[in-house]
Amino acid sequence: MKKNFNHCESIYWVFTQLCNDKCDHCYNLSGPKGERITEEECLSIIDNLPDKIDRLILSGGEPLAERKILYSILDKLKIKYKDKTQIMLQTNGDLLNEEILDTLIEKGVTRFDIASIDRYHKFAGKRKDEITKLFLSRNMSDEITEPLVVKNIYLKKDKVSFGFWGATEDMWLGGNWARGRALEKDVWKKDPSHNFCAILSGARGFLGGEEDIPQEVSIQLWKINPCCPGTKYPLGDARKEKVADVLERVSKSKIFHSLNKGDAWKMGESIGVTEKYAKERTYELKNVCLWCDEFFENHFDMNKLEPKNKNKIK
Known part of the structure; x- marks a missing residue:
């Protein structure tokens, strides 16, 4: 386990639950009426993030549904971390176009993950070829298109890259937690032997010390969690507390x-x-x-x- 929590290898931040889609398997009730926090709260959270972060994943909801706040977040992250942090965007890709892509790259996003290639999302992967063509037109790398979960590769940021994935029977849906709309719609893993806690995005390694996966902390809106599903009560409030202090x-x-x-x-x-x-x-x-x-x-x-x-x- 780490001793210095002012350096975090990975933070997964759902800064909005507003979304243009309303998927049955969504764990955090994202949708057109999804929960939101203000731009000011988001900027306060950035003030409370660790001084050093190797990668920061921005997700939702659909982050492009909150484009004004997203751009403000990216601007402040660039000021705080310069170009030393890999900024990753997890999006369903529905709202992505040339102008938005160019702006995101200019503001420092170095990795795009299109997390909608499955039967639950609105377009169910129908835009994959169109989005791939858009990415390649900007000379983006498709060397690694799978989720970046292996510790030795998650820091590559020498070239803007992209990947595609979604809720398959083996991954995410296969390990679906009893949360949000997934619980309401009865789309959750009813297997008492299944231990989602033991993988990245589960709690394993959130305090560091694991050799195969990066230390990753989840922030759902403002709630500091050891995992994406989140504990019953948050570890702390990132609007008011330093994330490093909470982890310590x-x-x-x-x-x-x-x-x-x-x-x-x-x-x-x-x-x-x-x-x-x-x-x-x-x-x-x-x-x-x-x-x-x-x-x-x-x-x-x-x-x-x-x-x-x-x-x-x-």
Whole structure:
């Protein structure tokens, strides 16, 4: 586990849940009426980001649905980090055109991930050839078109690049968490043995120390989380707190040491919630994220970083 949290290898920031689409599998209820925060709040969050970030992924919602705020974010990121941080944009590509692409590149985006090549999105990949042609017209690299999840390649930024992916049966949809519209529409992984916590975008490595994946922290609007699905309650508020301070605070708890190892079933052992009990509850709930929710609801106070209901712990 890292000691200095003022350097973060990767931050995944959903700065808006406004979206031009309304997918059934969306975990954060993005859509035309999705939750938003103000431009001022976004700029305050940038002030509270670590002093050094290797890569910053901007996502949504659909970030191009909030273009004015996105441009302001990019301008401030360039001032804070110069060209030392790889800025990645995760978009469904629906709103992308030549003028917008040129502006984004000029403002410092070095990686574009079109995350809509699946049956749930509005165009279901129908624009892939058109967008590919647009990217290639700007001499962008398609050397690595898969999600950048391997630690040794995620920092390449010598040339603007692009990739395509989506919610396949093996990835994302295959590991879909019980959240948002996915839960409402009954599109979630009902497999108690499946451990999304153990991969990148799960909690594993959010405090650092893993050799195969980068340290990645998720910020959903303003909520600091160890993973994309997010814990029941956020670790902290990025509008008001330094992200590094929040990570240092939770790093002192054995609960989060287990999450950093990607093991939600062992996170309660230090306070008497056994792995056996955790797996029994996960089996009954059918999803590890739902067990995580129950744990923080019933057994551990996120704000005080101490056990709840000490006499009732299993």
